[in-house]
Amino acid sequence: MTPRLRFALLALLAPLAPLALAAPDPTEIVRQSDQQMRGDASYSELTMNIIRPEWTRSMSMKSWTKGQDLSLVLVTAPARDRGSASLRRDREMWNWLPDIERVIKIAPSMLGQSWMGSDFTNDDLINQSSIVVDYTHHLVAQEPYDGEMSYVIDAVAKPEAPVVWSKVRLWISQQTHLQRKIEFYDEFDELVNTLNTFDVQTMGDRALATRMEMVPADKPGQKTEILTHAAQFNFAISEAFFSLDQMKRLRD
Amino acid sequence: MAASTQLATLAWRNLWRNKLRTSIMLGAVVFGLVGVVAMIGFVAGLYSNMIQNAIAWQTSQLQIHNRHYLENPDIQDTLLQPKVITDLLATLPEVAAWSERFIAEGMVASARANRGIRINGVVPDQEVRVTPIAGAIVEGAWLDDQGRNPVLVSKKTAERLKLRLGSKIVLTFTDAQGDVAGAAFRVRGIFRTPSTNFDEGNLFVRHKDLAALAGLSGSHEIAVRLHEEDYRAFDTVLAVKTRLQAVSDPGNRIRDWQQIQPLLASILGQMGVSNAIIIGIYVVAMGFGIVNIMLMSVFERTREFGVLMAVGMQKHRVFTLILLESAWLGVCGGLLGLLAGYALMQLLGYTGIALGTMAEGLGAFGADTLFYPRVTASEYALIFVTVVAASLLAALYPARQILRKPPAEAMAEKH
């Protein structure tokens, strides 16, 4: 039951080059950081490790994105799931199952279910909420995170915003403007999930955190880890690439 | 005529000659009757409570939907020409109230959890007059026109999603274009109905909020409540249904509660059988009890009847006398017993019977934990007839036995 973390995933799926800028206005900091992640096209190769107290499971995948509304993920390993793909266009989502050659559209009743068995739900990927628009921002501290000086900003959900979090605390690097750590709080001000990122490297033409982990607060020994092995940015890719036909045609 | 009146008077006097014996017998009859009345009332009260509850909470007496919606609940399939229907409903004297509902299947999410749910968009003023929902609010208040996007969730949902009054939830569903629509709602109230199933799968928002989010107008469901709430008055329901069918667009379907919940109708049937068996056992127990005391009482008085015959009373008159005495006893006992039973039912009808500890099971059952026994006039009549018949039957055998004996022998009979 992990609720929406889409902007966390955006951090993963659409990283951008560092922008050396340090504005004191917290909203501006968040906006810039967010802007940085909303790039044009991206391609990355990832490994997702689902870690449970009794077992772990590893999946490899390739991901393409264009803007913030189009994304396509192809599973390359393990063999059993190889060729499975997941397409998102705006607020709709489909999965392609090569074994049975069928496309499944994700119905609203399935939004709450886990995405590929991870700590992310389908809804995390679809949700349109925006860390800039749906929250008000307050700078609470400046402190180092993972060796980088960071702004610590509390984003408090606006009353009518369609987001479940009541507060999100972000650590935004002053150097790279990457969102390095995010804590998600419920209305009782209890921590529900934490997103940590590590190992900032330059890939393609920009810096990005190549390891990130999502840790649910109330499930000890459980987390989902995503490692980025390769990434490319700013290449031409047509909108037609993000289609059901293309999803079926993808093989490695 | 005069002779038989005389005999009846004699029988009546005989009865009160031995006050103690008669009192004991009356006591036995009265106690038995009160037991049977209580039993019938208990069983009927429990089941009718369940059925009335199901009608009040879940089905109402009538529901109207688009036929396509019934086959397959698609948010596009709203009622056809609902205005015609509501116009007619407004003029029918049998109709107490109706509620137009906009329904969406979707997901409710908090920071803690999410689950699939049926989102009921209701007009606050209409809904309270059709279902008892406003009385089932355990915290907060019922929906009104105040504020933006209020929502009512069940106690169960509130616990699962860790919600309290004022909490924000996000509702997600498929809108008219087939896209996923979502919005934030604030918990205005928390309800708990007698049905655990209903509570797990339903929440309430305002009709206009939900319809606007979905980008549609109209309703998916109209639920109709009639003034006549007794579930046995099914003819009234059918009459209103026929009137509605005459004006409604043929693309709509009007269903009565027996069609909506066929299982409920079957339960009525089963209730009849099991009631009949139980009441049968009771009536037999009571009947045999009366027969037994009667037998004893008549046999003990063999000598007395022997004397009567010896002083020249005709045999058939003695026979009639015995029967009449017995009948008097049956009538008196029956009347007193029914009176006592009726009084008890009135009392329990006022206080109710509480089954508090069984609350959870009753909830799944769709019944309140407090219910009221009910006994119909025809049931009272049946009990009365049974008592009198049993007492007559009880007198027949000893009366014949006594008459067979020569008076001398009867007189000589020892105790």
Place this chain on the structure above:
Amino acid sequence: MKLAWRNLWRQKRRTLLTAAALALALALSLFMRSIQEGSYANNIDNAARFATGLVQIQHPGFQQSQSIDDLVPMADAFIAPVQTLPEVSHLLPRLESFALAAGDQRSKGALVMAGIPSLENGYAKLEERLVAGDFLDDDDAQVLLGEGLAQFLELNVGDEVVLYGQGYRGQTAAGLYRIKGLLRFPVPQLDSQLVYLPLPLAQGLFSTGDQISAWVMHTHQLSQLPALESKLHALYPDHAVLDWQALAPEMAQQILMDRAGGLFMMYLLYGVVGFGLFATLLMMTLERQREFAVMLATGLLRGRLLLLVMIESLFIAALGLMMGLAIAVPVLLYLAAHPIQLTGQTAHMMQELGWDPILPALVAPWLFINQIGIVLMLLLLCLLYPLWRILRLELVSALKGGAHGG
């Protein structure tokens, strides 16, 4: 003693009548309780077959999580100890999970249940629910769908349905299966949600290997359940052993409530027959007042008179109990062997629920002992007032007033 015995036979009719009152009380209460308990046992049995079984062995976390990750082994080595237990009449492996079921146009969340069709058929009588197509063979690669679900998905026998969800430890579960038949359930939650698979097929779908969600067990007699449970607890200390009350608490509550209603009826019945008995005994005592007075006058001690009446009553009680049993036992034995068949709408409804439309009687020693004890208690209670009256008997007026000295 002898006097008491002779007294009894001096007044055969009175003795018989009193004994008959007792016999009636016993027979009716036995009859009612036996039918009541019989139908409870029947309800539990039916409901258990229909849903959870009487007792299950599960992974300790399964009841809370309902997760496909919390499984128990299906291997013989694991379950072999149970196979030798004499109480177990049925032993079935089952796998349960959730998945998305999809047709060409629509999809819906579905409850996936899997078992060994031939075993399930002998237990849950699944085949009787079939309304279209054929029942599954144990090694079929086909599935059965709830009728409501099939209608929603716009699928029919011979069409293919997609199942898609999460398998064991986060693996993707996806399969395409031909529909072999449709099942009809009176419970909408099942009718509109159920997909039924042969166990090996489901284990493949969810990648569980040789594991299942639960071992489901049934006993020969409901009364054997507690013994079986304690044996299972001892055999499987690391697993959850859950009975039907823990697995389906709401159903257990319903049955409990039905029982509470039944108890209420029972006490009322005791009240009705008890008062009849009281009236008979009191009357008998009053009629004999002169007789007692004569006995006292001829030098019998009051204490001995009380004893005499009590011994008489005991004889009558014994006679009454024998008569009652003589009436009730053959009838109950017959009813236990040939249960009452329900007819009409009720029978139809019960059949729809998958239950046999019968009202069986329960014949068990404890039931008889209970009822005999209760009837004797009633008798004792009823005797108190007559005895008190004898104790307070005024010799002179009783002698004068004769039998009717009320």
